[in-house]
Amino acid sequence: MLRFVLSTTILLASIFSLFSTCLCFNQARVSRIISSSFTKVSSSCLSSGDAGQDVTNIVRKKKKINGKIPVISRTVPLGINDVPYVTIWELENPSKLVEMWWAADMDSASTISKEKIGDPFGVVFWPGSILASRVLAEHKEEIYNSTVLILGAGTGVEAQASAMLGARRVIATDISKLTLKLLKYGADQAGLGGIIEPLQFDLYSDESLPECDIVVAADVLYNEELAKQIGVRCIEVLKRPNSPKLVVTDSQRFHGTDFLEDVNKDLSKIGIHLEWEYFMLGNVTGSGVLIEGDQTYDSKTRLVRTGWNAP
Numbered sequence: 001m002l003r004f005v006l007s008t009t010i011l012l013a014s015i016f017s018l019f020s021t022c023l024c025f026n027q028a029r030v031s032r033i034i035s036s037s038f039t040k041v042s043s044s045c046l047s048s049g050d051a052g053q054d055v056t057n058i059v060r061k062k063k064k065i066n067g068k069i070p071v072i073s074r075t076v077p078l079g080i081n082d083v084p085y086v087t088i089w090e091l092e093n094p095s096k097l098v099e100m101w102w103a104a105d106m107d108s109a110s111t112i113s114k115e116k117i118g119d120p121f122g123v124v125f126w127p128g129s130i131l132a133s134r135v136l137a138e139h140k141e142e143i144y145n146s147t148v149l150i151l152g153a154g155t156g157v158e159a160q161a162s163a164m165l166g167a168r169r170v171i172a173t174d175i176s177k178l179t180l181k182l183l184k185y186g187a188d189q190a191g192l193g194g195i196i197e198p199l200q201f202d203l204y205s206d207e208s209l210p211e212c213d214i215v216v217a218a219d220v221l222y223n224e225e226l227a228k229q230i231g232v233r234c235i236e237v238l239k240r241p242n243s244p245k246l247v248v249t250d251s252q253r254f255h256g257t258d259f260l261e262d263v264n265k266d267l268s269k270i271g272i273h274l275e276w277e278y279f280m281l282g283n284v285t286g287s288g289v290l291i292e293g294d295q296t297y298d299s300k301t302r303l304v305r306t307g308w309n310a311p
Contacts, residue, residue: 001280003247011024013244022121022174027307037303040307043073054209055077058075060072062092063089065089065181069178070092070093070183071089071090072089072090072092073088073089073090074087074088074090074123074125074155076088076129076130076157078133078137078157080134080137080161080262081137082137083137083164083165086133086161087185087189088155088156088157088160088183089189090122090180090185094123094289097120098289101120101127103260109207119174119178119179120289121222121289123155123178123182124154124289125157125285126154126218126252127156127219127284127301128219128249128251128252128301129218129219129245129249130157131152131218131251131279131301131303132158132161132216132218132249133161133162135247135249136158136162136165136216136310137161138150139245139311140166141309142213142308142309143166143167143213143214145167146212146214147168147169147170147171147188147211147212148167148170148212148214148215148216149171149173149209149214149216149244150162150171150172150216150217151201151211151216152164152174152219152220153179153183153198154183155179155182155183155186158180158216158218158244159172159183159187159192160196162186162214163195163196164192168190168195168223170195170196170197172196172198172199174198174201175201175202175203177200180198182251183196184198192273200310203233204229209236212237212244213235213245213246217246217248217249218247218248218249219236219249219252220249220250221252221254222252223257224254224256225255226261227258230248231261231263234246234248234259234263235263235266237266238267238272238306238307239270243307243309245305245306245308246304246305246307247303248303248304248306248307249302249303250302250303251281251299251302255300258276260274260304274306276302276303276304277303278300278303279303279304280298280299280300280301281299281300281301282298282300283297284297284299291296291311
């Protein structure tokens, strides 16, 4: 979620992906809630996991942040005993922001730049945050009293999960001011504002990442350039004397975003080798982004993690 400027090519690729996988679009925005089941992909079979908490009776609410920014709540079931679900707040009509961003991308003479518009994709929930939250829940003892750093925190699903699992401090970074407003509003509404600290941070800056015990990056690999930079940041933290635990998830799996080859080449010097694991998140319902209403789909989501104790 970050600003992370996507090229028109990537945007077109994402649209094609949505249609080519036969996503089911549902226009009933207010009543739709996420329902997800969890299965791990192995070479031989798919083994079913527990479905998420049934939250279909929870009505989505509409509000305006500071009386100006129209937002709508989304209850995200995580399928975790300790944290059955979290409630985050998304931009009510993200498609309008996407249209503005796209118009600016195609018209160099546009009076409003893409940078001014900001990230149109970090204002809604993405499936990788569910998988990241479940990994954190597997290691609840290691989360307790820890400092969790989230890169591209977006609307804050994994930030809230971390806080509810007992983290002492959650530093939720994003480059988008709008996204951070949504995240902070959700944290405050959930009573977690004293634990979750929104921080504007540019991954491309020369500034070092804040000190922490755990690093989470969920669904931030939206183009090749950004994926490489996530890799650079992974190398940065894993080379620290007391390196933090790491989890990276990616539900979009765009072409050119597998950053592990470069990372493993560098980390081989200190005996670290990272590999992707693949999981299936079934029947995920989230914002249609480019259309009004929600979409429901299955998401094959990849995960890389290191430094954790055996669950």
